[in-house]
Amino acid sequence: MQKLFSDFKPVSAADWKNQLIKDLKGEAYENLIWQNENGFDIEPFYTAENLKSTYEPAFTHAGWEICVSGKSNDSKELNRQLLRDLNNGATAISVHINNHDIKTVLEGIQLNYIKATFFVNEKNAATLKDYLEGAYNLNEINCSVFPDSLTTEKDFENWQALIKPFQNYKNFKTLSVDALLYHNLNCLAYYEVAVIISALTEYLEVYSKHADFPYSDVVVKTGVSSDYFIQIAKLRAVHRLWNLLKEEYKIKNNLHLIVETGLTNKSISDSYNNLLRTTMESMAAVAGGCDELIVNEFDTLFETNKNLSERMAINQQLILKDESYLDKMADIACGSFYIESITDAIAAKALETFKRFENEGGYFKCIEKNIFESDIALQAQQRAELVNDKKQIAIGVNKFKNEKEKIELSPADIIKLKQMPLNNPVLNFELDNYFQHA
Helix, strand or coil, X not given: CHHHHHCCCCCCHHHHHHHHHHHHCCCCHHHHCEECCCCCEXXXXXXXXXXXXXXXXXXXXXXXXXXXXXXCCCHHHHHHHHHHHHHCCCCEEEEECCCCCHHHHCCCCCHHHCEEEEEECCCCHHHHHHHHHHHCCHHHCEEEEEECCCCCHHHHHHHHHHHHHHHHCCCEECCEEECHHHHHCCCCHHHHXXXXXXXXXXXXXXXXXXXXXXXXXXXXXEEECCXXXXXXXXXXHHHHHHHHHHHHHCCCCCEEEEEEECCCCCCCCCCCHHHHHHHHHHHHHHHCCCCEEECCCCCCCCCCCHHHHHHHHHHHHHHHHHCCCCCCCCCCCCCCHHHHHHHHHHHHHHXXXXXXXXXXXXXXXXXXXXXXXXXXXXXXXXXXXXXHCCCCCCECCCECCCCCCCCCCCHHHHHHHHCCCCCCHHHHHHHHHCHHHC
């Protein structure tokens, strides 16, 4: 083996560049460099010379939980959906309690064998706690608790009081950031990371002043899209920046990352392509270090074959685990010249943006001043223009469309789709170019 390596001389970045220039036969080398939408250049090749340091893994866990979130408004039906999905291979559940009867929703579900996420408010947090205390030893179940809404400093004060009873239990994660909304409004990757870090910093500033700082994991929920390498780098950047916050605030809490496949690139005119998109997104989420993964059904925007799509959403993850073995190695991107470089670039841009948020007064002040909303609206508009101009390809929508495939949409359907709380340029392109003329 030593003889094999000695037969090959090391090649420097300059050697690679010279060879490329030779192969280009007069074309400018600079034409191979392109600027990613996140504001940094992507080089035509990367070598060890691009690395800024010797990198440690961004995270050390290999596996992840297959999470499902039933969507029924009826408690009995929601319970049926969750039980079915758990029997089909899911290992975690996510429930928005809202007006559900929690006892009915969780009937027959053994929380001591799975992980659970609950979204609660002032009306149902105590009900959830009372039910769980009556049914389980709360030190033996593993739960994340999110607020239904948290947009002001007053909301955060109320949340602290609301979840205080849960903090006595080691496996209850109550320090939580839900950034999925920002993702589905179609913000850029670095901006999403900056918002997450801004929220975490705001929370840590408050919690660090108290002796009863939560000792469970800190949980972040966010989304993932199909820009594969950028999404891997985005999630790895969240892990790396969390490690910086741990050092800054002298805490030992680990990061628990819940990732959901996003809705900003999903099609209804050729929805089976969404299976391919969510598979790519799932792989990016795993390579980026998710602890739990929710795969949205391929027809999640417009129901076509619910039984099939719900089963496929679980089977996609089962294949990645049991047939592709993606759960056998932690941080598979660690040391990659390219991915480490763009992880650094996203983290650096996110920190720069985070400092701007801090100058505005922090996370809640930015919400109050509509800074996030206006910034993301501009980013989403620019992305929509790329789809409309066919500079960003959506297969089956603005390129290689199946003209024989017809979907019947009523005016009410179109209004409902356009009122969804997301910025999806692919969907808007479809609605503007196909269905209203059918």
